[in-house]
Amino acid sequence: MASKSISSAAIILLHAACGAAVPLNQAATGTVAAAAPPATFTPNPNVGPGRGNNYYTDSAHFRLYGASGTQASASLNMLEAAYDCYINTMGWRSSGLSYNSANDDGPFYKVNVYSVGSLGGSAGVMHNDAASGLAWLEVLPDYLANPWITVHEWGHGITYAERYWVDQGRTGAWWETIANWVADTYKTSTFCASARSAHGQSATATEINLRKIIGDSYQVLVDGSVNTGNYYEAWPFLSYITANPDGYAGLGKTAVRDMIRKYNRGSNETPLHSLDRIATSTTAQAIVARYWARMAYVDIGHPTAQQVFLQQRNSLNYANLDAQGTTGTYKVKRARQPRYMGANIIPLKISGAVTVTAKVTANKAFTATLAVRNTSSGATRYVDLANGTGSTAVSANEEASLVIVNTPSSLILFDPFSLTSDVQAGLDYTVTLTGATA
Ligand SMILES: *[C@@H]1O[C@H](CO)[C@@H](O)[C@H](O)[C@H]1NC(C)=O
Ligand SMILES: *[C@@H]1O[C@H](CO)[C@@H](O)[C@H](O)[C@H]1NC(C)=O
Numbered sequence: 001m002a003s004k005s006i007s008s009a010a011i012i013l014l015h016a017a018c019g020a021a022v023p024l025n026q027a028a029t030g031t032v033a034a035a036a037p038p039a040t041f042t043p044n045p046n047v048g049p050g051r052g053n054n055y056y057t058d059s060a061h062f063r064l065y066g067a068s069g070t071q072a073s074a075s076l077n078m079l080e081a082a083y084d085c086y087i088n089t090m091g092w093r094s095s096g097l098s099y100n101s102a103n104d105d106g107p108f109y110k111v112n113v114y115s116v117g118s119l120g121g122s123a124g125v126m127h128n129d130a131a132s133g134l135a136w137l138e139v140l141p142d143y144l145a146n147p148w149i150t151v152h153e154w155g156h157g158i159t160y161a162e163r164y165w166v167d168q169g170r171t172g173a174w175w176e177t178i179a180n181w182v183a184d185t186y187k188t189s190t191f192c193a194s195a196r197s198a199h200g201q202s203a204t205a206t207e208i209n210l211r212k213i214i215g216d217s218y219q220v221l222v223d224g225s226v227n228t229g230n231y232y233e234a235w236p237f238l239s240y241i242t243a244n245p246d247g248y249a250g251l252g253k254t255a256v257r258d259m260i261r262k263y264n265r266g267s268n269e270t271p272l273h274s275l276d277r278i279a280t281s282t283t284a285q286a287i288v289a290r291y292w293a294r295m296a297y298v299d300i301g302h303p304t305a306q307q308v309f310l311q312q313r314n315s316l317n318y319a320n321l322d323a324q325g326t327t328g329t330y331k332v333k334r335a336r337q338p339r340y341m342g343a344n345i346i347p348l349k350i351s352g353a354v355t356v357t358a359k360v361t362a363n364k365a366f367t368a369t370l371a372v373r374n375t376s377s378g379a380t381r382y383v384d385l386a387n388g389t390g391s392t393a394v395s396a397n398e399e400a401s402l403v404i405v406n407t408p409s410s411l412i413l414f415d416p417f418s419l420t421s422d423v424q425a426g427l428d429y430t431v432t433l434t435g436a437t438a
Pocket of ligand 2 (some may be wrong): 386387
């Protein structure tokens with residue numbers, strides 16, 4: 001799979017190129033009780049190249065062109081399980097509804113999926129049909145029943161159906177983050193367990209890439225840079241706000257959906273601006289800072305991701321600091337300075353029961369936390385370092401990490417596909433430790 005690039009659905013450009021003339025602010029704000037969707041949606045062979053092609057297999061919410069038998073049923077059962085989870089359990093707007101429609105009453109159409117021989121290096125691609133306002137997918141035959149490809153592409157489809165991020169360029173990179181989060185949640189999460197089992201599907205291994213997200217945690221939280229970015233890998237942040245282990249008001253099962261629904265329409269703000277709005281009792285900065293603190297031990301409400309961490313932790317790159325002349329004092333390596341909403345995770349070396357004190361000073365705003373984990377029980381606790389300074393008693397059966405996050409007091413408007421100097425400016429800091437070494 002690693003050799004197969006997944007589509008970047010380039011929905012922003014694609015949609016603009018199609019010239020659909022639907023003002024984003026047109027959606028009705030009044031609420032009308034939506035009619036119950038039919039059990040089986042209507043086929044729409046005009047979406048994609050389907051017209052006249054009689055080689056297809058139907059399920060309730062999808063039509064798969066170019067496949068039959070067990071190949072088709074394997075793909076369709078997977079897609080129906082994903083539909084059941086994301087539409088019925090997670091509450092997303094149905095992929096059967098038109099982007100062009102301001103309501104949720106229907107009509108409801110099947111999503112057309114085309115099995116195609118070649119996609120120019122991609123394993124799957126999502127398209128949008130401007131006239132009908134419906135998403136359609138193309139997937140290589142070998143990947144039709146592979147959720148990391150096909151559920152990912154459908155994840156673009158439900159992002160499109162939610163409407164308000166379309167044509168908002170600063171959300172563009174996050175479309176890939178969301179699509180991978182949809183695919184991983186489908187594969188691994190208890191949120192999707194009953195939907196999977198209702199359609200004969202099993203949980204499968206997480207695709208978390210800790211070498212990237214921990215090894216390069218200093219990068220902008222969602223960075224769309226070609227070759228060096230993390231926008232395909234950054235989805236555990238979305239798993240965290242969905243599992244919401246810190247119980248923040250406004251986050252939880254529908255947090256990602258609500259980042260789209262509560263987006264300031266037509267504003268081209270960033271997803272973090274929307275996150276800041278849906279979190280009614282805390283800030284986006286505090287949420288990102290606690291996410292990174294929890295990533296010290298991948299304690300984000302994703303149990304299989306934490307298992308992967310416990311297997312891989314010794315091979316991850318934590319070389320963030322250089323020791324200074326004074327004992328216990330360290331300075332961040334220039335190349336590893338945390339950028340906008342990025343972090344350094346610093347595992348501490350501690351001998352026996354001791355009080356660990358950390359004092360962090362920096363050139364600008366940051367959030368520092370001591371993450372402490374009981375190595376016997378796995379229980380974690382988090383100690384906020386007010387103004388960068390604090391301490392905690394660490395027992396013999398506990399381990400600890402210092403986590404430092406670049407959290408400016410105001411959110412920045414930027415496009416992750418073309419990072420500007422304000423988000424790329426690193427947090428230059430010095431830390432002094434007692435009771436531990438870095
Ligand atoms: C760590 O967990 C073990 C096993 O549950 C428990 O006995 C011990 O008291 C815990 N240590 C701390 C410091 O909480
Ligand atoms: C942090 O620093 C600010 C400004 O120096 C000060 O007003 C505030 O009281 C400090 N907070 C704590 C908890 O020390």
